[in-house]
Amino acid sequence: MTTPPDFKRRSIVKALAASSLIPLLGSNLIACSNGSNNSNNDSGGNSIPAEFNHGVASGDPLTDRVILWTRVTPAEEGDVLVGWEVAADADFADIVAEGEGVTTAAVDYTVKVDAEGLQAGTAYYYRFMSGSNTSPTGKTRTLPSGTVAAASFAVVSCANYPAGFFNVYGELAKQDVDAVLHLGDYLYEYSSTGYASDRAEEFGRVVEPANEIISLSDYRTRYAQYHSDTDLQAAHAAHPFIVVWDDHEVANDSWENGAQNHNPETEGTFAARRMAAIQAWYEWLPVRPPATVDDIIYRRFQYGDLLDLLMLDTRHVGRDEQLQYRDFATGGIIDVDSVRAAATDTNRSILGSEQLGWLREQLTQSTARWQVLGQQVLMSRYQIPSPLLEALDPGISPELDLGKGTAALLAAVDAKGKAPEERTPEEQALLDSTIPYNLDAWDGYSAERDEILSFTQQMGSRLVALAGDTHNAWTSQLRTSDGEIAGVEFGCTSVSSPGFDGPDLLGPANAGLFGPLVTGLIDDLVYANLAGRGYLHLTFSADNVTATHRFITTVDSKDYAVNEAATKSFVVNRADMLLS
Helix, strand or coil: CCCCCCCCCCCHHHHHHHCCCHHHHHCCEEECCCCCCCCCCCCHHHCCCEECCCCEEEECCCCCCEEEEEECEECCCCCEEEEEEEECCCCCCCEEEEEEEEECHHHCCEEEEEECCCCCCCEEEEEEEECCEECCCEEEECCCCCCCCEEEEEEECCCCHHHCCCHHHHHHHHCCCCEEEECCCCCCCCCCCCCCCCCHHHHCCCCCCCCCCCCHHHHHHHHHHHCCCHHHHHHHHHCEEEECCCCCCCCCCEECCEECCCCHHHHCCHHHHHHHHHHHHHHHCCCCCCCCHHHCCCEEEEECCCEEEEECCCCCCCCCCCCCHHHHEECCEECHHHHHHHHCCCCCCCCCHHHHHHHHHHHHHCCCCEEEEECCCCCCCCEEEHHHHHHHCCCCCCCCCHHHHHHHHHHHHHHHCCCHHHCCHHHHHHHHCEEECCCCCHHHHHHHHHHHHHHHHHHCCCEEEEECCCCCEEEEEEECCCCCEEEEEEECCCCCCCCCCCCCCCHHHHHHHHHHHHHHHCCCEEEEECCCEEEEEEEEECCEEEEEEEEECCCCCCCCCECHHHCEEEEEECCCCCEC
């Protein structure tokens, strides 16, 4: 196996350290031990009263502690003294930890507590106090230790406020899971006339501020609006969240040194924008502040001997710029050989050398029965004929040609179903033209993907990769470049962002048609639902993982139901890691 190249790039974590942002990421931490007070608490009796309008949340659980979060809305500018309590019961008769501290406008009146001294694998209740006001009660859970029989998760991504109601979050609040894994696009950066905002006024969900968010104040305002949503508040109050960011927490199609949706000439430096976005992300989400620049986002959660959850950053830490099909097309025709050469370039990285080394180390050290990757983009191989992309990629064709695309898909599926000797030269040529469907995903960084899958296969890891980003649901077999089974992948659909069923893409009818067809075309793809909003439910036992794609009927109204007919489950046995 080759050693990963040392890319010698100036990574985001080094840039952040140089900018002194790291200390800011923990500046809203008001208490960090059992019963201790913030050493900066000097407000005495001068604390300003405040209300709790943005709910409570918990996250980043460990065996003996968990992050607690809230945000206060003061009656006026100034210091706000906030108390907190953790109890073994919902009535707070048995308080096991408590403290207090001050929050200010410098951290947008957000509050974090790293509540220590807790018992492993235990459910707790928590709340905050400001003067005579008490926050809603939240429920959280610490990580288990030792021998663990089972663990369960809800997996979500891509919540677009103007696109529709957060009914999926409301469903999560009703579920019995150990934690919610949020794989990114917690919010979107666009203006009130931007992406998925066509019906925002009708829904009463026009974004604030109205402009595209760029400054720290902008990002804070958008987070505040998202946290005003009662369904999001309910989900946070019900479960601890384990969160990573994707691109829209900063700007669309971000990479290490820029983004598709950022113009330095009119919007300032990308580094400044990203720093503002990351500061607001840490302020507004229940994420443990990084102790060093080395653990700014990727981190490990151990569920006893059952599973190791490795949360990754495939977006900002070390990603090389995405490839774009428009750069490989002339007259609407893609240069297939050039695409393949670029996508397989061994110098391209999606993780960066530091994170890749960390991942290899964690996989080497893991003795758990399952190794789970919580990350942003699809890892499986999604190869489709180039005429299909030429018809449907807006970067190549100014308008979607659904007729041409449908014809290419049907022809390719038909050819795929024939023995090689039965295919016409044209059919074989069509199948021989396959290239990656999504260069923004791991397919655009295939050498690094192949390195990781080969490594995990040789290690005997029982790999379960999770992905968000696409707004559609996927289930795939993970294989090495020589066809050996390396694990499985489950891609969750979106909370509210439109998928292929959106009006600007295939539309509901065509999305319903394309989903089953592409599973017959793409070798490792077992299931695709291109027309539903929902979440992924995972249950791990010592010998099996059960993954269930769950959907709701609509995000256009608060009047919705669970779409039982669309529910789809898969069971993977640890012995062979085959999807069934």
